[in-house]
């Protein structure tokens with residue numbers, strides 16, 4: 001499904017696209033109809049400095065028109081750092097000789113307790129690959145435990161899962177465990193680079209990794225989350241390949257990626273230097289172009305990025321971000337603290353990030369409604385494509401922020417949240433409904449959503 005020759009041809013031809021044609025492509029992208037591979041290449045290769053600024057601006061507008069001014073928040077939860085693979089960039093790779101950890105159910109409780117106290121409602125469950133020490137049964141047990149734990153007002157309502165590629169039978173079991181999105185990063189779509197960076201273990205099989213979403217969708221998982229580890233290979237190639245992968249799923253299953261993550265390589269476990277490291281300017285541009293190319297996809301940035309970069313990414317089309325993250329097993333509660341998978345760049349507590357978003361006039365959202373209301377896969381995309389998704393995103397953002405303020409906010413937080421909620425209510429059609437639900441929350445009702 002990834003045609004290297006075609007990608008290279010398209011990138012070469014893009015250098016000859018005129019400035020006027022690039023302007024036309026930017027204008028077309030503003031109508032959120034998506035872009036062809038050739039148009040994406042032109043925006044990556046031929047845009048002038050002025051056009052690059054415009055691309056960021058239009059990407060921000062497209063995100064706002066589709067999802068409104070909300071950013072959905074989540075946190076990763078590492079359950080095991082045992083790994084039989086040797087991904088050259090990763091601190092968990094097998095050849096790193098050091099003690100390994102996997103959470104007992106008791107230790108998992110302690111982690112979830114901290115995450116719930118941070119106000120999180122949505123987690124990304126992460127694990128290395130090790131069939132013996134971290135079998136699927138164990139992953140499923142952890143998911144069940146996470147969903148069952150309610151400390152005080154805490155309630156994890158959506159568990160996205162980022163674990164190794166598996167067979168259809170495995171994905172069926174994951175689906176039955178009521179996961180949210182199944183996330184798997186291709187790392188690089190460039191086969192020679194992939195093979196060079198993944199020398200041993202099951203993940204070394206490029207084809208098996210690349211076809212993981214096909215098997216997940218065959219098993220009935222409708223929401224899949226893709227990503228490239230930027231820095232391994234030429235980012236322009238990766239962006240086009242990511243689009244080809246998405247087109248393949250759209251053609252085969254009627255729906256493509258639910259989310260796209262844009263991790264950039266960080267120092268981790270003695271990781272080597274990367275000749276394709278993406279600088280800040282190119283990184284912003286590639287993220288914005290992805291937003292224009294796939295306007296309806298959830299675009300995710302993690303705490304791998306510095307606060308200032310996260311701010312710029314939010315303005316240019318990001319719609320979800322992690323907050324208060326830890327990338328070691330047991331790191332939230334300090335129980336069995338393993339080594340970090342990689343170094344983070346945004347060390348702010350979740351509460352600080354939520355304050356910061358509100359001060360920027362952005363709505364922090366703890367929404368987990370879509371999957372639980374049956375809005376997944378094609379249903380979700382149809383709503384998004386019809387321009388209606390913000391009519392659920394904004395009310396749900398407001399309701400979950402109110403819930404957070406009531407349960408975790410101090411007086412200053414409550415005041416700031418109420419001001420932001422008031423301002424946003426004015427933009428809604430059904431003001432009466434949302435006002436009644438805000439009163440219901442104040443009276444003790446919880447988990448209210450559209």
Ligand code: SAM
Pocket residue numbers: 089090091126127128129162163164165184185187228229263264265266267268271304341342
């Ligand atoms: N072990 C599974 C896998 O590799 O697919 C799933 C989870 S792994 C914990 C999550 C992701 O972390 C990997 O897909 C990889 O892209 C990312 N990662 C690993 N090392 C990294 C580094 N040094 N910098 C940034 N991201 C890294």
Ligand code: SF4
Pocket residue numbers: 083084085086087090091092093094127128129203
């Ligand atoms: Fe293992 Fe995933 Fe790290 Fe690779 S990226 S070494 S599979 S944890």
